[in-house]
Amino acid sequence: MFGYRVPAPDEAMLISGGRSKGDAPFRVVTGHGAYITPLFRKVRFLTLAMCEAEVEETCVTQQGISLNVRAVIAFKVGNDTESIISAGQRFLSDQDQMSVLTGRIFAGHLRSIIGSMTVEQIIKERQKLATEVLDGSKEEMVKIGLTVDALQIQSIDDGSLGYIRAMSAPHNAAIQQQAQIAQARANQAAAEAEQESQRNQAQYARQTAIVQAQYKAEVDKAQAEAAQAGPLAQAQAQREVLAMQTELAQRAAELRQQELVSEVVKPAEADAERVRILAVAEAEKMKIQAEAAASHNRVALDRLLIDQLPEIVRQAAQGLSGANLTVLNGADGLSEIATGLVGQGLAIYDSLRDSLGQHEPTEEATDRGELNPRPAPGEDL
Incomplete structure (x- = not known):
């Protein structure tokens, strides 16, 4: 548009020739344009760069x-x-x-x-x-x-x-001294590294020589052993055969010893153990019977004898049955024989009771756990 001016982004447009706000001698425009009246306004630009x-x-x-x-x-x-x-x-x-x-x-x-x-x-x-x-x-x-x-x-x-x-001289001297020290240390480290390298080389040479000597000695030994391999191998084989035969003999002896133990010792030990067990059982049985007999009272003993009385009479009758007896008085004679048998049974009963009574414990002894023999007939109490 004719008369319209726009400043650059880094410029300020100064417009003079007209009235401006305040006491400013000219108008300042930045960032946008303005209309300029020709002949009445004058425009100049000031850099803001x-x-x-x-x-x-x-x-x-x-x-x-x-x-x-x-x-x-x-x-x-x-x-x-x-x-x-x-x-x-x-x-x-x-x-x-x-x-x-x-x-x-x-x-x-x-x-x-x-x-x-x-x-x-x-x-x-x-x-x-x-x-x-x-x-x-x-x-x-x-x-x-x-x-x-x-x-x-x-x-x-x-x-x-x-x-x-001159101000920097002490610092430069210190820096140079440090540089010299560092260089000296570096030289020393290089010399030590060189010495270490030489020592390693010498050590390597020594080790190589030792290895070569050991290798040569082993080769010589192997050759000597190869030369003696035939006789040595035969002797070694004989020694191994003898060793195997000795081992087989020892194993056979051990096996025979085991067989003897199995065939003789073990059965003998088994028989001895069986006898010992039977003896112990018999002794235990007798002990139990003795304790049982001692523990029974007089009534139980009499009961036992009474129960056996018929058997006693029967055995006596059997003994008479084989005898050659003549009965003269008939039924009375048989009655007398039966009465005699019963009397004999009672006599046997009394005899057995008296015999067993001598070993019967008294009531007081039974209470104390002691066994006292019963006094025989005719003895004082």
Whole structure:
């Protein structure tokens, strides 16, 4: 459109010739366009891009030592309207003067700051020097509408005085000493490694010689053994046959001993054990019968005899049955014979009772667990 102007992204458009807001001498437009009335308005553009200024200045330190300092400053016009107006009023017609003026401002502050410091401080605290120079020049830069983004001190030297070199001499000496020590250690390590390598080679040579000697000795021994293999093998075979025959004889003897034990000793031991067991059983039986007999009272003994009385009479009758007897008085005679048999049975019964009664325990002895013989007939109690 005719009369419509638009500034670049890194430019500020300054419009003069008309009224502006406030006390501003001209109108500032950034980031968008504006309509310009021909003949009544005038338009100029101020750069907002980054600019660079270099400073090479000879400064005297607190110690009176001259130092050549080189620094680089990165700056630009401020983005606010007040900064653009201040920079436009000073640099719009010759914008290259911004770099020149900025360099002079920083050179002055650089001389002032370095004059209050020693060489050692400047060398060791270079960042502190840059910060103090920035802080000292910030106010002046704001007045002319400029802002500083960075200050970089590139180099500091004393020309041909050699002061800085003398400062570094102790450090260089220490570094060189450490380097020499490190080199000496490296040389020593290399020499030790070489010596170790030589020792290893000598050891390897010795071991090789030993191995070769052992190998030769083994070869000679093998050859000698091979030469004697026939007789030695035969003798060894005979020894092995004798050893096997001796072992077989020992095994046969052991087997025969086992057979004898199985055929003679074991059966004898079995018979002896059987006899011993029977004897023990018989003794136990007699003991039990004795204890049983001792434990029975008189009534049980009489009962036993009474129960056996018929058998006694019967046996007596059988004895008479084989005898040649003549009965003269008939039935009376038979009655007398029967009566006699019964009487004999009773007599036998009394005799057995008296005989067994001599070994019957008394009641008191039974209570105490003792066995006392019964007194025989006619003895005093």
